[in-house]
Structures are given as C-alpha cells and as structure tokens.
Amino acid sequence: MMVMGYLFAVTLLWAFSFSLIGVYLAGHVDAWFSVLIRVALATLVFLPFIKRLPPATAIKLMLIGAVQLGVMYSFYYHSFLFLSVPEVLLFTVMTPLYITLLNDTLNKQFNPQFFIVALIAVLGAVAIRYENLDNDFWLGLLLVQGANLSFATGQVTYKRLMQGKQLDDKAAFSWFFIGALIVAGLCYALFGNPSKLPSTNTQWGILIYLGIVASGLGYFLWNKGATLVNVGALAVMNNLLIPAGIIVNIVIWNRDADIFRLSIGAAIMLLALVVNQIMAKK
Numbered sequence: 612m613m614v615m616g617y618l619f620a621v622t623l624l625w626a627f628s629f630s631l632i633g634v635y636l637a638g639h640v641d642a643w644f645s646v647l648i649r650v651a652l653a654t655l656v657f658l659p660f661i662k663r664l665p666p667a668t669a670i671k672l673m674l675i676g677a678v679q680l681g682v683m684y685s686f687y688y689h690s691f692l693f694l695s696v697p698e699v700l701l702f703t704v705m706t707p708l709y710i711t712l713l714n715d716t717l718n719k720q721f722n723p724q725f726f727i728v729a730l731i732a733v734l735g736a737v738a739i740r741y742e743n744l745d746n747d748f749w750l751g752l753l754l755v756q757g758a759n760l761s762f763a764t765g766q767v768t769y770k771r772l773m774q775g776k777q778l779d780d781k782a783a784f785s786w787f788f789i790g791a792l793i794v795a796g797l798c799y800a801l802f803g804n805p806s807k808l809p810s811t812n813t814q815w816g817i818l819i820y821l822g823i824v825a826s827g828l829g830y831f832l833w834n835k836g837a838t839l840v841n842v843g844a845l846a847v848m849n850n851l852l853i854p855a856g857i858i859v860n861i862v863i864w865n866r867d868a869d870i871f872r873l874s875i876g877a878a879i880m881l882l883a884l885v886v887n888q889i890m891a892k893k
Contacts, residue, residue: 617836626855637691641807652822654788660781673790679765681794686757693751709763735879
C-alpha cells in the first residue's frame with residue numbers, strides 16, 4: 612500500500628489541476644505560454660539535481676519527457692478550448708487502454724479486443740454530447756486522445772527504462788524536464804501569442820502552482836510510483852483521477868453540469884473497462 616501511496620498522493624494533487632486550467636486559464640491565457648511556463652518552472656525545480664549520465668540514457672530521458680509532458684501538454688491545454696472540464700476528464704478514460712496496448716506492443720503481443728473496448732469508450736463520449744456533436748466536440752475528443760497517448764507512452768517507456776538501472780530519480784527527472792522544455796519552447800516560439808499573457812495575479816499564481824507543485828513534484832512522484840507497480844495497477848490508477856477531478860470540478864466550480872448525461876457517459880466508459888478486463892482474463 613505504501614508503494615501505491617505515490618500514485619494516490621498525486622491523484623489528489625492533480626484533481627484540482629483540471630479545473631484550475633479550465634476555469635482560469637483556458638481561453639484567457641495563451642495555451643502555448645501556459646505549457647512553457649509550467650514546464651520551465653518544473654525544470655528549474657530539478658535542475659540542481661542534474662548529473663552526467665551515459666549519453667544514450669540522457670537522450671532517452673529527454674525524449675520521454677518531450678513526449679509525456681511537451682507533446683501531451685500541447686494537446687491537453689488546447690482541448691479545454693473545445694470541451695468542458697468534466698468532458699476532458701471523462702475522455703481520459705482511454706489512457707489505461709493505451710498503456711496496455713503500448714506495453715503489449717513492446718512485448719510483441721497484440722490484443723484485438725482493444726479496438727472493441729475503444730469503440731465502446733467512444734460511444735460513451737458521444738452519449739455525453741449527443742445533442743451537440745459539432746466539429747468542436749470531435750476536435751476536442753481527438754486532442755484529449757493525443758494527450759492520453761502521449762501520457763501513456765511516457766509512463767510505459769519511463770517504467771521500462773528505469774527497470775534494472777541504478778539511476779537517481781531526481782537526476783533522471785532533470786533530463787526528463789529538459790526534453791519537455793525543448794518541445795515547449797519550440798512550440799511557443801512557433802505558435803505562441805504574446806498578446807495573451809497572464810493579466811492577473813490569480814493567473815500567475817495558478818501557473819506557478821501548476822509548474823512547481825503539480826508538474827515538478829507531481830510528475831516526479833507519479834513516474835516514481837509507476838516504476839514500483841505493475842502495468843495493470845498503473846492503468847487502474849490512471850482512471851482513479853477521473854472521478855476525483857469531476858467531483859472537485861462540480862462541487863466547487865461547475866454546479867450546473869448535466870449530472871445525468873455525465874453519468875450515462877461515465878457508465879458506458881466504465882463498461883468499456885469491464886469488457887477489457889473480461890477479455891484480458893479470457
């Protein structure tokens with residue numbers, strides 16, 4: 612249980628992050644700038660721990676960070692422009708399936724039931740917005756899936772890289788965040804909008820919190836926990852974040868949410884996970 616403590620702690624920490632982004636930053640602060648500041652602050656937290664590593668290992672860590680944070684945040688922050696916070700949370704239900712699929716692929720296995728489960732999960736997403744399936748909905752859904760796939764790829768590859776290696780986790784994460792910072796910096800330089808920088812102390816405060824605490828401390832503890840549990844437990848913990856984040860959002864910020872429709876969609880997505888478990892056992 613102590614081993615799972617890392618993942619439980621970060622779940623509680625991240626439950627607030629979705630709403631902070633969706634309520635205070637999305638549409639108000641340039642998404643590329645938000646990503647850059649969040650990653651830059653997290654990098655500063657771990658830069659003092661940087662150590663010389665074998666070049667191949669350092670490059671792999673930078674690539675993992677580039678994908679799990681740099682690419683993932685690029686998809687994730689923009690999804691809030693098209694979806695509500697509960698929708699973004701529910702659409703992350705696919706992450707455990709991506710984790711399983713990636714792990715099987717790396718083990719040179721293939722489970723065709725993934726596609727059946729994915730279809731059921733998409734039907735659950737459609738049920739939430741069945742009266743308004745416009746282009747924004749589909750674009751938002753695709754952006755969240757891009758974020759899910761990036762996040763899953765980082766978790767699986769980091770776990771596999773660290774197995775059997777006597778590396779200091781803090782030193783490894785300094786290289787991890789450098790990789791993410793390179794992607795975030797390039798994206799802001801190419802696509803950023805300097806006219807939409809934070810304009811209030813609240814926005815700056817949220818960015819600082821997200822960068823130092825949610826990203827710096829959060830991702831370190833999450834990936835540390837990922838190396839200590841099996842792939843099945845890691846997949847389950849990814850979905851524990853969904854109800855935690857929705858409860859926080861509805862109770863504090865979004866009391867007018869359509870609970871009935873969200874419940875139907877969530878139930879269909881839960882069915883997808885149950886089907887996945889049954890097929891996996893067979």
